[in-house]
Amino acid sequence: MKNLFLSFMFITVLSTAVFAESIDMAVIGNKMDVLKVHRLSSATPSFSNFKYTFKVLTSEEFNAQKTSDALPFDVGFVGEDGTISVSTPTNDMQKAVFKDITQAAVYYLCQSYMYFFYQTKGLPLLFKVGFSAYEAGLDPTDATIKEAINKYGGSFSSFDLLNDPATFVANSGWTVAYAFGEFMNVYKNWGYPQVINVTANSFDVASGWSNTDNLKGLLDDFNRYLNARFLQPDEDLRIKMVLETDHFKFYTRPKDYALNFPTFSNTVESAYVEYSNNYNVKASEKLSFFTLSGCADGDIEGIVCDPNGRLTGGTAWSSGIHSNCAAQISDLQAFSSQNRHELAHAFQGFLPIGEITQWLLEGFAFFSDNGPFNSDYSNSEMGHGYWKQLGISSLEKGTKFYGHRPTYEDTKVYPGYETDYGYKYLGYFVNDFIYRKGGYLAVKEVQLGDLNGYKKMGYSSGQAFMNDFYFDFDARVQDKPVVTLTSPNTGAKLTASQVNISWTPLKTDVKFNILVSTDNKAHWTEIVDKTIQTSFVWDAGSYNGNFFLKFVAPENLNLESIFGPFNLTDLNNLCLNFPNGGEYLIAEDTVKIQWSDTSIPNIKLEYSDNNGTNWKPINTNVTTSTSGYKWVVPNITSNQCKVRISDSTNALKTDNSEKVFTILKNNQVGGPYLYDKNTILLLHFDNDLNNRSYYSGNAIGSVDNLVSDPSVNSLMGNCLKTATQITVPHNTNLNLTGDWTIEAWLKFNSFSPNNSMYLLTKPGDFNSYEANYSLELNPWWNNVFHGFYFSGTNSRIGCSTFTPALNEWYHVAFIRDTKNSEIRMIIQDKNRNEVSNNSTKYTNSETFINTKDLIIGSGLDGYIDELRISNVVRFFKTDVNELTTSNLINIYPNPSEGLVHIECDHLLSGSIEFQVINASGQTVCSDETAQRGNFILNLSNFGKGIYFIQLKSKDRFVTKKLILQ
16 A cells, blocks of 8 residues: 655655545644744753654554553554654544544644653643643533533542543543643643643642742642633633634633623734734734633632732733733723733744843833834823833933943843833833834844844844944933034024034934024025034025024934024124014914014014015014014904014115915904913914913924914914824913813824823823823724813713714813803814713812823824813803903903003993003003903003003993003
8 A cells, every 4th residue: 555645844644544534734734833932841952853743544553553541532642753643533432522633633743742842751641631632622611621520529639630541531531631721821821831840640830930839839720710610600700711703712701701892802803913914923823812800810829819909910922811801891991002012922922032132022012012102202091201201210220220221231131020120111112213223024023033133234233233222212212412512502693604513422423414494494405414523614605594403313213403593693684583484473462573683773663464565564663682572463364464674774774574474363263362361271383382371381392293284274374283292381270170161173183092092181190090181082982072080089070072073173172160060072063063062060079180291182193273271161152151340351461571461341331442551640552442352552662660551431430550560
């Protein structure tokens, strides 16, 4: 009879019967991929030494050759030379265990692997049968396993009870052995490397196995597992394999399943596809996912549960994940990142990882979960700069721990729980740096073996890589300039056309390009290419005005630093700096016209609303020494505006805006708004991040993200593109405690599936989520607008409305009304029509104040405009709902530096006359206005002191005291 041969890897299949059932070698190959990424014990040779041969036998041949210790269901065996002999299941006992010869082949392949793993063929039945039964997917029913456990008395006083062949056969012990295989793989995180001193009749447990320090500890855990998994009488509390998806088998209690799914399964299925695409790798078979609420899991481990302890926790290995789950719905969202993180560790097994540092090992999971860092390091619901600050503090601690910045060799060391300086967080930054150098492929190459991966990136050593990483970290994370500019100095008065530029580099071997901009960073001209010198002379020619310098490191991910503005001034002429073209100003707002230093003592200020065809006076005689003039923008609308400055005595010496700017009409129906006494924060996002209110500070962030969105109303100017979040420094006025209205225009380009999308939040001091107030789009509630605040620890008060459409503008208002004890969310569409209005009553009048900065645009992909926070209830189509009428007028700020806002009560009917009277009783200013409501007096040119403002209507006469300072 002719033999049939089939080669596959190290496999040779021999058949002594031409018509024997064949083995599906693709299934064998998949199982080989699984076995090779299981962790080997330290005593096991390299997996490449695991070689074997399949020999297919007829049933008669198997019965004639089977070993004396064969079990009744056996259809194969592993010979002394390593050959795996296997036949087709034929009798009832064999068919009850194996569905076909391929499954049987996998079973005996796994037996052979166990012999290789422990380097002995003398194995207890638990390992010889249990591991193989689980890995081959023999899958006896839960009821069958329960019946077998009860035949043994319901629990085990010793593992020896499962090593008696006679009772093993009589009690269907193979099913209990399968349960042990499941226990060791699904629950104990592939714990076989922790089992030592294995013989045919005994084994032991290595010390240091978490919560399983000895053989008795393992037995106790196994008994508790059997009870919870198979014997628990309450089916809602019994652990089951509750769900099978494309890539996972989930084990949990129905009680926990009802609360945590489909969130868990959706999260890891989505993450699996994401990671598989990123790293071009996948598991060869479905992963197990075992999850219980913390205390239920602790019961199996035999440890006392702390209900107030760590909420999330888990681990992963090459074939599964073991994780806690939520015990109540409010905790559910915390597990998304946890599950993504652990799945990333599982993917390291699929690669499989080679020799890498501890930083790279743990940092890979953080990187895969959170993704590459965005520009403001807000890659989590923790908000602005969370990872950035964590990285900075971790490097500080690591430097202190080692006495120097950790070297490449230092990054190999696992610091341990007590000495952990944050190595895993720094590992996130390292993996992100690798990604920016070469994408996901580079991250994968480094995981396969870091030194070889670094070599492919162009580094000669691990330390050379670390040196470049630290340069990137200093510049990108710690915001250190790539050079220290020593000339020109900030504020220096440059009057020569030859500009001396000198600098000290942050890293000595870095090459720099130098560029200059003379149009407020709109365009750049390169003046130096890839130099390692530290000085250069720029010939500015006849240029007169502001300029910026930019240093770029083209061979270091184009890291850059910008310096300026510097001013190159011809003191004999005039140079207007602001407004110089492209700006958006708001009618009746106040801006500062600015110019460069000049020897000309006095100038005339004018503006044009028709691109210079006609000019109107602003002030005919202004001293130039102040370099600026506060201008109340005229109540007009035009996109053809310019400002001109001229020598008061020589009209030929003049300068005006290079390009036109726009004056927008103010509008209390959705903005642009004007400042009033109830405004705590007002950001127009037009020309800068300046706050128009006196009650809190300017925003901090990148003005490069102020853009003109094509779909925004042409009367609204620029808006903030939320590429990075911005902050407003903490101010006690930003802690809202009574009535408030938080409002803005908002447009989303996309929704984030895993992180909160905050329009703004004033995060809590100890728990960022417990905010003084937050306005977000909630991804866990179908992306609805959601406003909330905390009245105390764990006491959230919130209100939600509808889910917005993408790429559409909405006006969002979040209101707290103490008079009616309610909070309200009101939404208008781009046409300013109301589309949603919802309210929630509250009983606790307290609010949870804090000392954290206000965060704007965290996690958003879209645009924000006209952000206003007020300490009153406002309605969209009216102003303040209830102005104080005890005084007929209100003036602010008081004391003032010259710009005085006047708010008139509605009781002052008809035209209004006003006078400004100094302390000597002299009228220094008077006029008549038909306005009621708000208007502005510019008293900047008056001296310091006490003044009186009198307003008179046809039936009222009011006087207010004012202090100019």
